[in-house]
Amino acid sequence: MTSTPAGRLSTGVPGLDGMMGGGLLPGDSTLVAGSPGTGKTTLGLHYLAAGVQAGQPGVFVTFEYLPQQIYRDAEKKGWDLKQWEAEDKARLVCTTPKILLADSAKKGTVLDQVVGDIGAQRLFIDSMSHFEFTGMPSGDLRERISGLMNHLRLLKVTTVMTHEIAQIVGPAVTISNYGIEFLVDNIVVLRYVELEGELRKALNVLKFRGGGHDKKYRVLELTDEGMVVKSDFAGVENISLGSARRTVKERAQRLV
Amino acid sequence: MPGPSKKPDLKKLLELWVDSSLKVQVVVFFHDNPGIIETLEGLAKRLGTNVDHLRKEIAGHISLGILRQQKTDGMTLLVYDRRKEADVQRFIEHEMSKRTAEASAR
Ligand SMILES: Nc1ncnc2c1ncn2[C@@H]1O[C@H](COP(=O)(O)OP(=O)(O)OP(=O)(O)O)[C@@H](O)[C@H]1O
Numbered sequence: 001m002t003s004t005p006a007g008r009l010s011t012g013v014p015g016l017d018g019m020m021g022g023g024l025l026p027g028d029s030t031l032v033a034g035s036p037g038t039g040k041t042t043l044g045l046h047y048l049a050a051g052v053q054a055g056q057p058g059v060f061v062t063f064e065y066l067p068q069q070i071y072r073d074a075e076k077k078g079w080d081l082k083q084w085e086a087e088d089k090a091r092l093v094c095t096t097p098k099i100l101l102a103d104s105a106k107k108g109t110v111l112d113q114v115v116g117d118i119g120a121q122r123l124f125i126d127s128m129s130h131f132e133f134t135g136m137p138s139g140d141l142r143e144r145i146s147g148l149m150n151h152l153r154l155l156k157v158t159t160v161m162t163h164e165i166a167q168i169v170g171p172a173v174t175i176s177n178y179g180i181e182f183l184v185d186n187i188v189v190l191r192y193v194e195l196e197g198e199l200r201k202a203l204n205v206l207k208f209r210g211g212g213h214d215k216k217y218r219v220l221e222l223t224d225e226g227m228v229v230k231s232d233f234a235g236v237e238n239i240s241l242g243s244a245r246r247t248v249k250e251r252a253q254r255l256v
Numbered sequence: 257m258p259g260p261s262k263k264p265d266l267k268k269l270l271e272l273w274v275d276s277s278l279k280v281q282v283v284v285f286f287h288d289n290p291g292i293i294e295t296l297e298g299l300a301k302r303l304g305t306n307v308d309h310l311r312k313e314i315a316g317h318i319s320l321g322i323l324r325q326q327k328t329d330g331m332t333l334l335v336y337d338r339r340k341e342a343d344v345q346r347f348i349e350h351e352m353s354k355r356t357a358e359a360s361a362r
């Protein structure tokens with residue numbers, strides 16, 4: 001693993017830090033928006049693992065029904081989440097969006113308590129899409145999420161959160177109906193691209209507040225070890241339309 | 257892959273009792289999913305039981321401190337205290353011996 005520059009936090013995903021000037025800025029919020037099965041949850045496990053390695057405890061919040069699956073997924077990739085919890089290096093929290101937003105004057109939020117409990121510096125929330133099922137009008141929701149973001153900044157945690165993109169392929173990419181994309185510092189998009197009849201995965205850093213970043217779509221692969229970001233799609237165009245094609249030059253070269 | 261631990265296997269203990277009481281189900285549920293933070297209503301749903309029954313059955317867990325009850329924003333949340341795992345083991349052993357005694361008395 002390459003070393004992370006001072007003042008940056010590694011995402012733990014090989015190839016991704018380099019696209020963002022070396023890593024995430026402390027205290028920032030990053031949205032990982034992706035189609036189903038593109039590796040959003042896996043990215044969160046990498047992020048937690050990188051924190052454990054760097055001595056930065058992390059909290060993983062899931063709105064899935066049972067967290068057992070996450071322990072199993074982590075174990076398959078060689079990460080012993082239970083052990084990290086036993087050593088106070090990580091916490092897996094399984095709750096509902098309503099509870100996550102709830103606040104009590106005396107004890108603060110549930111997050112305040114868990115973050116305080118292990119001195120967490122990293123936070124991963126999977127996924128923000130669940131807030132849309134609370135039935136709150138989108139204006140109210142946006143206000144609450146904006147409040148949550150400010151609160152997280154005060155807590156001094158660096159947050160990565162996911163959001164589902166319903167579309168599998170195609171040009172239209174809508175992230176949320178309450179404008180979460182405007183409330184975060186950074187956005188990473190994970191999506192499928194159809195290339196010559198094959199569905200490939202691609203990653204793009206859409207927005208990065210911390211300065212210069214790689215704007216290319218890169219090949220994303222999921223393996224037994226987790227997620228890897230590879231080279232760009234050389235000689236391929238129209239990736240953001242979902243159905244990419246090799247450039248004229250590339251096609252001509254392939255003919256000869 | 258590292259196994260869960262050398263402690264008695266909670267699932268095996270549970271299997272000894274097919275008709276396990278809700279009290280033990282709650283403990284095993286939180287042992288397997290220690291990060292769950294829920295309302296009483298939400299927990300009842302997850303366990304497939306009703307609120308009144310659950311409220312009665314978890315009174316012991318709360319007084320032991322295995323489960324913490326916390327009022328937030330008009331909700332009553334239940335939080336598992338994972339630092340109390342040893343108490344959890346004792347709780348199960350106690351419940352088990354009680355059951356065994358009851359069974360042999362029958
Ligand atoms: N060993 C492996 N080799 C190849 N692909 C794998 C491997 N393990 C997992 N995957 C792929 O990883 C994806 C699941 O990853 P993950 O759960 O992180 O995605 P996700 O975006 O969180 O999914 P969801 O939309 O269901 O939440 C699946 O598409 C699966 O095909």
Ligand SMILES: [Mg+2]
Pocket residue numbers: 040041042126
């Ligand atoms: Mg997922």
